[in-house]
Amino acid sequence: MPKDFRATTLERAIGRQLAAWRDERELSLSEAGQRVGFSSAKLSMMENAVQPSAPVDVMALGYVYKVPTPEWQAVVLRAQHAARVRTSTLNNALHLDPAADFANLVFEASRLRAFTTDLVPTVLQTPQYTNAVMHHDDPVRSARLATVREAWATRPNGKDPLVVEAVFSESVLRRVVGGPRAMKAQLLHLMEISEHPTVSVQVLPHSTGAYPAMGSPFTLLDFPHRQHNDVAYLETFIKAEYVEDPVLTEQCAQRFTSLQQLALDPGESLELIAEAAAEPWWTGMRRDSPTTGC
Known part of the structure; x- marks a missing residue:
C-alpha cells in the first residue's frame, strides 16, 4: 500500500x-x-x-x-x-493540468459555448474586469484567465474565426465587479462584441425562474477535426477538469440548447445590456460600495 x-x-x-x-x-x-x-x-x-x-x-x-x-x-x-x-x-x-492547458484548446477550437451564472464569460471579459475578479485569488490562475482571453482575442477576425455563443444570468449585469467605472466599461464591451457576426450573447432574465444547469457553469468546445471530440471544461477555485466522454458532452450540449431557448434572443439581450449600462446608479454609487463579486 x-x-x-x-x-x-x-x-x-x-x-x-x-x-x-x-x-x-x-x-x-x-x-x-x-x-x-x-x-x-x-x-x-x-x-x-x-x-x-x-x-x-x-x-x-x-x-x-x-x-x-x-x-x-x-x-x-x-x-x-x-x-x-x-x-x-x-x-x-x-x-496535464486542464487549467493551464485550456487556452490552447480555445485557440484550436472552432466553436465555444459558455454558460456562466455569476460572471461574464472569460473570453468576453475586459482586462479590468478579469483583474477585479482575480484580485483576491491565485495570481497564477489570474494569469491563466488573461491567457484564455488573449487566445480568443486573436480569433474574431482571423481566417478561422472562433464562434462564441454565451448565455449568462441577468444577475451578471447587476454585479459590480471592479467598481462602477470598470463594470460600465465591461457592459459597453459586451454591447460592442455582441454585434460581431461570430458572437452570440444571450441573457437569462430574472423572470425565467429555474433553468437547466442552474448553479453549474460550464464551457463546451467544438473542434474542426472529426478525430477530435467535443470537450467540456469545468472549473472551480479548487481545480479544473476536462470532460471528454461523448455521452456527457452531449448532455452539456443539450442543456446549452435549452438555455438558449429560455434566454432572451440576442437582440433583446443587447437591449437589456444597454439598459443596464445606461442606468444612472453607475455614476452615483458611493465610493465604499462593493467593488467585486468575489
Whole structure:
C-alpha cells in the first residue's frame, strides 16, 4: 500500500459494503478473517478504506460470505474501476493540468459555448474586469484567465474565426465587479462584441425562474477535426477538469440548447445590456460600495 494512500469516496463505499456483508452474517473480524485467510487487521483496513480493496480480495469475501453472485460481481467491478481511477488520476496529474492547458484548446477550437451564472464569460471579459475578479485569488490562475482571453482575442477576425455563443444570468449585469467605472466599461464591451457576426450573447432574465444547469457553469468546445471530440471544461477555485466522454458532452450540449431557448434572443439581450449600462446608479454609487463579486 502506498504511504500517501487516501481513499476515494468510491473506495470508502466499497469498504462499507464489505463491512455490511460481514455484519449481516454476524461474524467478528477474527472469524471472517480466518474463513477467508486474511488477518483481522487487513480486513479491518479494507472495511475502513485504510487500504485499497483489491478486486480479488473482494471476490474472495463475496465467495466466503455466500453473497449472491451478481451482488459481489458488482462490487468487484467497482473495485476495478476505483483502481483505474486512482492510476488515471495520478497519470493525469503528472501529464496535464486542464487549467493551464485550456487556452490552447480555445485557440484550436472552432466553436465555444459558455454558460456562466455569476460572471461574464472569460473570453468576453475586459482586462479590468478579469483583474477585479482575480484580485483576491491565485495570481497564477489570474494569469491563466488573461491567457484564455488573449487566445480568443486573436480569433474574431482571423481566417478561422472562433464562434462564441454565451448565455449568462441577468444577475451578471447587476454585479459590480471592479467598481462602477470598470463594470460600465465591461457592459459597453459586451454591447460592442455582441454585434460581431461570430458572437452570440444571450441573457437569462430574472423572470425565467429555474433553468437547466442552474448553479453549474460550464464551457463546451467544438473542434474542426472529426478525430477530435467535443470537450467540456469545468472549473472551480479548487481545480479544473476536462470532460471528454461523448455521452456527457452531449448532455452539456443539450442543456446549452435549452438555455438558449429560455434566454432572451440576442437582440433583446443587447437591449437589456444597454439598459443596464445606461442606468444612472453607475455614476452615483458611493465610493465604499462593493467593488467585486468575489
